[in-house]
Amino acid sequence: MEIFIKNRIRGKHQFQFFMHGFVEASIKLGFKAKREVGKGGRLQKYETKLCRGLMQMTGRLWHKLMVKDKALLVTSRGQNLFSSVFPYYRYKVIPMIWDVWPGYWETLYVDLRLLQCDIVFVTVRQMAEKLKADLGIKAYWIPEGIDLGDYCPGNDLFQRSIDVYELGRQKQEYNAVIENVLQMGGVKSLVRNEYATDGSLLKLAYPTAESLLRHLPEMKIIVSFPQCDTHPENAGNLETLTQRYWEAMLSRCLIVGRAPKELTDLIGYNPVIDVDWKAPEDQLTNILSHIADYQEFVNKNYIIALKYASWDNRIKxxxxxxxxxxxxGFYNDQSAL
Structure with missing residues (x-):
């Protein structure tokens, strides 16, 4: 069976590149690409509703029209799978899915059944197990990766100009800790995104990927927690490795917060300084006062990220x-395996 991947084109000012990196690595390693069609390569909401309804109505007739010898690997968020497949509905669909939060399960399950997917890749290990149990399909965990070429190791920690960057959604309890240390003078410089109380983004500290990549090597500490810690009402109990951990490790920043178990299991140790909740202000102040003591640790994290973080590993x-x-029938060079 001939297999393709649906392309993703990086926008000029696009903020995150996670799906693009997966597709680009796939093409580099031999997948043949199908082009994006329409706005952003996806159907809009009303178009999705119309086309999904049409496919549900036609049922067996539609599936008789499917091309039997072509398959398409499609990158998508959990709630957007049907629209992300556009316009290749006649192909056998193999999803690669991010953002499978509980609020998206109902839509995702409908789409997986409607598209008759029997193999699915997902970046959340717990969700792979759930899909197997609930739908009886072959679901495989593919840990989130990153494009190594986008990142720079930067100067040693003591030479950097920004003390703390809260990268990603903020844990309110630790946000208050940082504010306290800032007021006491233990934190001299602080950068953060702005979020609403429900975790929705209001304003990015660095509004483009280019600006983020340029400034990451200036950070001493990156604060990062899994979303199940910061907004359990959205994430439920799903704890997953996201690209911001790789971003910090590849930029040789010290991560303070908590590591998802997917990350510690993958690399064999904890690359994050866990918050000491008994004395978090003292801990943060002490870390910044002795930041050079953590240089060997971030150097180790950098080397490990070079080994484990690349999308190339995932594509293989x-x-x-x-x-x-x-x-x-999806690759040109069998030695790439």
Whole structure:
């Protein structure tokens, strides 16, 4: 069966590149790309509703029209799978899915059944197990990766100009800790995004990917928690590795907060300084006062990230799985496996 990947084109000022990086690495390692069609390569909401309804109505007739010898790997968020497949609905769809939060499950399950997906890749390990149990399909965990070429290790910690950057959604309890240390003078410089209380983004500290990549090597500490810690009402109990941990490690920043178990299991140790909730202000002040003491630790994190973070590793894993499932027409160079 011939297999393609649906392309993603990086926008000029796009903030995050996670799906683009996966697609670009796939193409580099031999996947043949199908172009994006329409605005952002997806259907709009009303178009999605109309087309989904049409496919549900036609049922068996629609599936008789499907191309039997072509498959399409599609990157998507959990709530956008049907619209992300556009316009390649006649292909056998193999999803690669991010953002599978509980609020998206109902829509995701409808789309997986409607598109008759029997293999799915997902970046959340717990969700892969849930999909197997609930739908009886073959679901595989593919840890989130990153494009190594986007990041710079920067200067040593003591030479950097920004003390703390709260990257990603903020844990309110630790946000208050940082504010206290800032008022006491223990934190001299602080950068953060602005979020509403429900975790929705209001304003980015660095509004483009280019500006973020340029400033990451200036940070001493990056504060990062899994979303299940910051907004459990959105994430439920899903704890997952996101690209901001790789961003910090590849920029040789010291991470303070908590590491998701997916990350510690993958690399074999904890690359994050866990918050001492008994004395968090004292801990943060002490870290910044002795930041050079953590240089060896961030150097180790950097080397480990170079080994484990690349999307190339994930694509080879995806290829190996697909070959084991009987797909063998999607690459040009078998040695890439």
């Amino acid at each position: 894993q995806v290829k190996s799985i697909l070959v084991s499932e009987g797909y063998n």
